[in-house]
Amino acid sequence: MDKRVTDADAALKGLKDGMTLMVGGFGLCGIPENLIAALARSGVKDLTCISNNAGVDDFGLGLLLKSKQIKKMIASYVGENAEFERQMLSGELEVDLVPQGNLAERCRAGGAGIPAFFTPAGYGTEVAEGKETREFDGKMYVMERWLRADYSLVKAWKGDTNGNLVYNRTARNFNPLMAMAGTITIAEVEHLVEPGEIDPDHVHTPGIFVHRIFQGKNYEKRIEQRTVRQRA
Amino acid sequence: MDKRVTDADAALKGLKDGMTLMVGGFGLCGIPENLIAALARSGVKDLTCISNNAGVDDFGLGLLLKSKQIKKMIASYVGENAEFERQMLSGELEVDLVPQGNLAERCRAGGAGIPAFFTPAGYGTEVAEGKETREFDGKMYVMERWLRADYSLVKAWKGDTNGNLVYNRTARNFNPLMAMAGTITIAEVEHLVEPGEIDPDHVHTPGIFVHRIFQGKNYEKRIEQRTVRQRA
Amino acid sequence: MALDKNQIAKRIARELQDGYYVNLGIGIPTLVANHIPPDITVTLQSENGLLGMGPFPFEGEEDADLINAGKQTVTLLPGSAIFDSATSFAMIRAQKVNLTVLGAMEVSDNGDIASWKIPGKMVKGMGGAMDLVASAQNIIVCMMHTNKHGDSKLLKKCSLPLTGVGCVKRIITDLGMFEVTPEGFKLTERAPGVSVEEIQKKTEGRLVVPDDVKEMVI
Amino acid sequence: MALDKNQIAKRIARELQDGYYVNLGIGIPTLVANHIPPDITVTLQSENGLLGMGPFPFEGEEDADLINAGKQTVTLLPGSAIFDSATSFAMIRAQKVNLTVLGAMEVSDNGDIASWKIPGKMVKGMGGAMDLVASAQNIIVCMMHTNKHGDSKLLKKCSLPLTGVGCVKRIITDLGMFEVTPEGFKLTERAPGVSVEEIQKKTEGRLVVPDDVKEMVI
Numbered sequence: 001m002d003k004r005v006t007d008a009d010a011a012l013k014g015l016k017d018g019m020t021l022m023v024g025g026f027g028l029c030g031i032p033e034n035l036i037a038a039l040a041r042s043g044v045k046d047l048t049c050i051s052n053n054a055g056v057d058d059f060g061l062g063l064l065l066k067s068k069q070i071k072k073m074i075a076s077y078v079g080e081n082a083e084f085e086r087q088m089l090s091g092e093l094e095v096d097l098v099p100q101g102n103l104a105e106r107c108r109a110g111g112a113g114i115p116a117f118f119t120p121a122g123y124g125t126e127v128a129e130g131k132e133t134r135e136f137d138g139k140m141y142v143m144e145r146w147l148r149a150d151y152s153l154v155k156a157w158k159g160d161t162n163g164n165l166v167y168n169r170t171a172r173n174f175n176p177l178m179a180m181a182g183t184i185t186i187a188e189v190e191h192l193v194e195p196g197e198i199d200p201d202h203v204h205t206p207g208i209f210v211h212r213i214f215q216g217k218n219y220e221k222r223i224e225q226r227t228v229r230q231r232a
Numbered sequence: 233m234d235k236r237v238t239d240a241d242a243a244l245k246g247l248k249d250g251m252t253l254m255v256g257g258f259g260l261c262g263i264p265e266n267l268i269a270a271l272a273r274s275g276v277k278d279l280t281c282i283s284n285n286a287g288v289d290d291f292g293l294g295l296l297l298k299s300k301q302i303k304k305m306i307a308s309y310v311g312e313n314a315e316f317e318r319q320m321l322s323g324e325l326e327v328d329l330v331p332q333g334n335l336a337e338r339c340r341a342g343g344a345g346i347p348a349f350f351t352p353a354g355y356g357t358e359v360a361e362g363k364e365t366r367e368f369d370g371k372m373y374v375m376e377r378w379l380r381a382d383y384s385l386v387k388a389w390k391g392d393t394n395g396n397l398v399y400n401r402t403a404r405n406f407n408p409l410m411a412m413a414g415t416i417t418i419a420e421v422e423h424l425v426e427p428g429e430i431d432p433d434h435v436h437t438p439g440i441f442v443h444r445i446f447q448g449k450n451y452e453k454r455i456e457q458r459t460v461r462q463r464a
Numbered sequence: 465m466a467l468d469k470n471q472i473a474k475r476i477a478r479e480l481q482d483g484y485y486v487n488l489g490i491g492i493p494t495l496v497a498n499h500i501p502p503d504i505t506v507t508l509q510s511e512n513g514l515l516g517m518g519p520f521p522f523e524g525e526e527d528a529d530l531i532n533a534g535k536q537t538v539t540l541l542p543g544s545a546i547f548d549s550a551t552s553f554a555m556i557r558a559q560k561v562n563l564t565v566l567g568a569m570e571v572s573d574n575g576d577i578a579s580w581k582i583p584g585k586m587v588k589g590m591g592g593a594m595d596l597v598a599s600a601q602n603i604i605v606c607m608m609h610t611n612k613h614g615d616s617k618l619l620k621k622c623s624l625p626l627t628g629v630g631c632v633k634r635i636i637t638d639l640g641m642f643e644v645t646p647e648g649f650k651l652t653e654r655a656p657g658v659s660v661e662e663i664q665k666k667t668e669g670r671l672v673v674p675d676d677v678k679e680m681v682i
Numbered sequence: 683m684a685l686d687k688n689q690i691a692k693r694i695a696r697e698l699q700d701g702y703y704v705n706l707g708i709g710i711p712t713l714v715a716n717h718i719p720p721d722i723t724v725t726l727q728s729e730n731g732l733l734g735m736g737p738f739p740f741e742g743e744e745d746a747d748l749i750n751a752g753k754q755t756v757t758l759l760p761g762s763a764i765f766d767s768a769t770s771f772a773m774i775r776a777q778k779v780n781l782t783v784l785g786a787m788e789v790s791d792n793g794d795i796a797s798w799k800i801p802g803k804m805v806k807g808m809g810g811a812m813d814l815v816a817s818a819q820n821i822i823v824c825m826m827h828t829n830k831h832g833d834s835k836l837l838k839k840c841s842l843p844l845t846g847v848g849c850v851k852r853i854i855t856d857l858g859m860f861e862v863t864p865e866g867f868k869l870t871e872r873a874p875g876v877s878v879e880e881i882q883k884k885t886e887g888r889l890v891v892p893d894d895v896k897e898m899v900i
Contacts, residue, residue, distance in 0.1 A: 001482075001483045001505045001507060026730045026731075026749070026751075026753075026767070027749065027753040028746075028753075029730070029746065029747060029749050029753070030747065052767070075807060076807050076808060076809050076810070077806060077807040077808070077809035078805070078806060078807050079806030079807060080753075085805060085806075088805060089802070089805070095805075097805070097807045097808060099808050099810070099811075099812035099813045100729065100767065100771065100808070100809050100810035100812075100813055101729075101767075101770075101771030101774060101775065101810060101812075101813030101817075102812075102813065103767075104766070104767035104768040104770070104771055105344070105346070105768055105771060105772075107768070108554075108768040109349075110558075111554060111558050112337070112550075112553075112554035112557055112558060113351075113352065113554065113556070113557025113558040113559070113599060114337070114349050114350060114351060114557070115350050115368035115369065115371075115373055116349065116350045116366075116368060116373075117341075117346050117348065117349035117350070118346060118347050118348045118349070119345075119346060119775070119813075119816075120345065120775065120813075120816035120817055121771075121775075121812045121813040121816045121817070122812050122816065123816060123846075123847065124794075124844060124846065124847030124848075125812060125843065125844045125845065125846065125847070126843050126844075127808075127812065134348075136347035136348060136377075137347065139347075141347055141348075145368075157747075160543050161543070162507075162516070162543035164543060164545050166433070167433070167764075168433065168747045169432070169433065169745065169747040169748040169758075169764055170728075170730050170731050170732050170747060170748055170749055170750075170764060171746075171747040172433075172731055172764055172765070172766050173730050173731050173766065173767050174766070174767050175766070176766045176768075177766055177767060177768050180554060180555075180558065181558075194542075194543075195541075195542040195543025196542030196543055198543075200401070200516070200540055200544045200545050200546045201398070201399070201400065201401065201404075201434075201546050202433075202434055203545040203546065203547070204766075206515050206545035206547055206551070206555065207507075207515065207516075207543065207545060208485050208507070208509070208515055208545075208555050208560045208561070209555065209560060221746035221747070222746065223744060223746050223749075223755060224749075224753040225749070225752060225753045225754040225755065226744055226755055227738040227754040227755050227756070228738050228739055228740060228741040228742075228743075228744060228755065229737055229738040229739070229740060229741075230740075230741070231740050231741070233700075233701045233723045233725060258512045258513075258531070258533075258535075258549070259531065259535040260528075260535075261512070261528065261529060261531050261535070262529065284549070307589060308589050308590060308591050308592070309588060309589040309590070309591035310587070310588060310589050311588030311589060312535075317587060317588075320587060321584070321587070327587075329587070329589045329590060331590055331591075331592070331593075331594035331595045332511065332549065332553065332590070332591050332592035332594075332595055333511075333549075333552075333553030333556060333557065333592060333594075333595030333599075334594075334595065335549075336548070336549035336550040336552070336553055337550055337553060339550070340550040340772075342776075343772060343776050344768075344771075344772035344775055344776060345772065345774070345775025345776040345777070345817060346775070351557070351595075351598075352557060352595075352598035352599055353553075353557075353594045353595040353598045353599065354594050354598065355598060355628075355629065356576075356626060356628065356629030356630075357594060357625065357626045357627065357628065357629070358625050358626075359590075359594065389529075392761050393761070394725075394734070394761035396761060396763050399546075400529045401527065401529040401530040401540075401546055402510075402512050402513050402514050402529060402530055402531055402532075402546060403528075403529040404513055404546055404547070404548050405512050405513050405548065405549050406548070406549045407548070408548045408550075409548055409549060409550050412772060412773075412776065413776075426760075426761075427759075427760040427761025428760030428761055430761075432734070432758055432762045432763050432764045433764050435763040435764065435765070436548075438733050438763035438765055438769070438773065439725075439733065439734075439761065439763060440703050440725070440727070440733055440763075440773050440778045440779070441773065441778060453528035453529070454528065455526060455528050455531075455537060456531075456535040457531070457534060457535045457536040457537065458526055458537055459520040459536040459537050459538075460520050460521055460522060460523040460524075460525075460526060460537065461519055461520040461521070461522060461523075462522075462523070463522050463523070
């Protein structure tokens with residue numbers, strides 16, 4: 001099953017105003033740069049975006065915030081983005097802040113057909129307000145629901161035309177989980193290869209989860225905190 | 233953190249009568265042969281074993297059934313083992329049959345700190361009797377609890393002394409999930425290597441889940457259904 | 465004349481569509497793989513953790529570490545993927561598998577299926593069947609129309625412990641093909657040479673027979 | 683004299699044991715990595731999906747694909763492992779991580795912690811902090827004893843939205859080290875030259891002062 005499409009713009013076919021998207025990445029690490037740029041070009045709006053972070057002011061999801069294409073953001077940490085904070089505090093942007101582990105597990109649950117599960121994170125805090133809580137083996141837990149997306153946009157290092165994906169280092173992060181949870185999952189990869197070029201044991205995301213794939217270009221891969229040590 | 237022990241017998245230190253064990257493998261594929269043999273030698277008894285299958289009469293967990301070391305078996309399919317069927321029908325052996333996907337997810341939940349989750353499998357059948365059921369988005373689900381083990385015995389193809397594991401082909405199956413869910417997880421590997429010899433991106437089970445590791449020997453790797461095709 | 469196992473498998477294969485991911489159960493369903501139309505791409509999923517299952521290995525090339533859910537030695541195709549059992553059932557529950565084909569002991573006219581247990585007699589376990597039937601968006605059951613005593617296996621109500629409730633969409637037996645509808649088993653095709661009367665006689669559950677029931681083309 | 687950040691980190695490092703897996707939060711906790719005793723092996727977990735985190739890379743060797751949870755460029759050590767975010771928090775919730783060290787804005791004398799939000803002002807989000815504090819078997823909070831207005835951050839009750847309830851086991855501030863007990867903050871060590879009186883004055887929550895409080899050895 002050849003799932004390749006020509007580019008990011010073609011990959012977004014069918015994506016409409018008001019849809020829910022998952023966008024992979026942790027900070028600016030492992031984000032689908034080409035797809036985010038194409039989203040900005042497309043002008044699609046009123047999006048609900050599920051992503052661990054919201055990019056920075058001029059890169060990543062920050063681009064879509066600046067152009068006011070995002071109506072609601074579901075994320076765990078947004079401290080790197082001043083425009084985000086402004087829109088949230090002014091009420092322009094709906095925000096649902098979710099503990100990072102709960103966010104990851106809720107995406108996986110969406111891709112695993114598990115509609116709800118119990119987690120200790122957030123118990124006794126405002127993120128548990130209005131949610132069912134329960135004791136198991138002497139400890140309190142909160143029931144959380146799965147998250148699913150109309151489109152999941154992920155970035156991998158390598159992929160084959162069947163949709164099998166391999167990630168590089170910590171650019172993996174949320175990408176495999178979000179890939180599982182999309183009704184349509186689009187993968188952009190740095191290297192698109194033929195079936196057989198990836199060892200089946202090394203596949204991180206089996207192709208069944210991926211619906212469209214293309215080789216991205218001009219990766220900027222911006223570093224947020226460049227920390228180095230001196231050579232002795 | 234060097235987690236290597238000398239052999240299977242040393243690895244089982246602390247394993248006592250009445251404990252709950254998880255044992256990896258699907259059929260005879262990917263079972264910890266050395267650890268099962270050591271269990272048989274040890275004479276430890278009244279075990280509760282969680283494993284997808286129960287081996288065959290003279291191999292795999294069948295060895296421990298024959299010697300009556302297993303008090304209770306939690307499995308999804310036991311059709312390959314006549315002694316098992318005899319002990320179950322006679323009431324000598326307690327048996328809890330669990331849908332395979334629920335079994336896998338319950339092991340993962342145990343290793344992921346998720347005490348309970350909802351699953352569609354088994355709804356309306358006898359495996360859901362006495363369990364909470366609930367509707368989510370128009371579909372019925374059953375609440376299932378995590379499974380955890382005092383000891384998890386797994387088999388990998390390669391492992392390093394930090395406990396990082398890599399599995400080979402479909403010998404992976406339940407092993408990574410059970411590795412997560414053991415209070416003590418013991419891994420036997422065909423190739424024990426030094427830290428640095430496994431690419432961090434290729435690790436299937438991160439070492440944090442593994443407490444003891446050793447290189448097994450004399451692998452029999454028996455095939456249950458040898459199916460072949462003729463050369464043209 | 466009633467269909468043989470290969471003919472059943474061949475008919476099921478015609479339900480496959482290009483791009484489908486398919487899980488084939490043990491027995492007759494496995495034979496479906498031999499009849500996939502050459503002009504479409506179908507990817508086989510095996511619930512022990514394999515996507516892109518290939519044919520049996522050549523003699524001498526069997527790998528004990530590479531089996532399917534029936535514990536048979538198999539091979540990998542280019543572009544296949546290996547994963548653990550939790551991920552395997554994740555893709556099943558999330559309905560990424562487009563079609564599940566499996567056997568049964570009994571099916572009822574509301575779509576219930578019994579396939580895993582004969583109390584006091586046979587207790588092999590359900591394996592992945594309960595997960596598959598509770599999750600699949602499209603399920604085809606294939607089985608003999610009657611048991612060895614000649615009793616119908618298409619029932620008003622299953623007598624054996626259930627594998628799943630209201631989940632079966634379509635059934636193929638040696639006598640014909642049936643859709644599960646609110647009115648019961650709807651006969652859509654009859655096996656070549658098999659009469660509607662014979663099917664009526666051998667079906668205990670509610671049977672809906674449209675005016676014109678075509679003979680199956682194998 | 684009150685401890686500086688490096689001294690706090692150094693003191694925390696003495697709590698590490700051979701074989702520990704440790705998650706270090708952003709800020710002072712990160713500095714703990716610089717003081718791990720050379721005779722023990724400690725493995726650092728970073729919740730973005732990394733086990734076996736090494737030091738910062740040499741200049742020119744930064745890899746945008748290899749960062750820690752603080753988004754800093756880091757390196758891998760031999761025997762490290764990479765995994766997705768769900769697996770990362772699986773190991774955290776399952777208490778495979780032996781020790782979590784993190785910062786806080788406020789801590790209450792029953793072990794509640796507030797660290798993620800100042801309503802109407804600062805809303806960066808909780809990141810992984812809520813998961814870490816709800817799961818860890820052993821949590822050390824490190825922070826300044828008072829805020830920039832001189833108000834105590836060791837309180838009877840947190841005034842800010844909570845990150846977790848009853849979870850903090852131990853606190854290290856610039857003034858001393860404290861255990862959370864049913865009776866309140868128990869002072870176990872005071873910073874060199876800092877008096878018990880000063881600590882009492884700057885602690886709003888219930889403070890338990892044993893007869894003999896040793897001076898901290900850095």
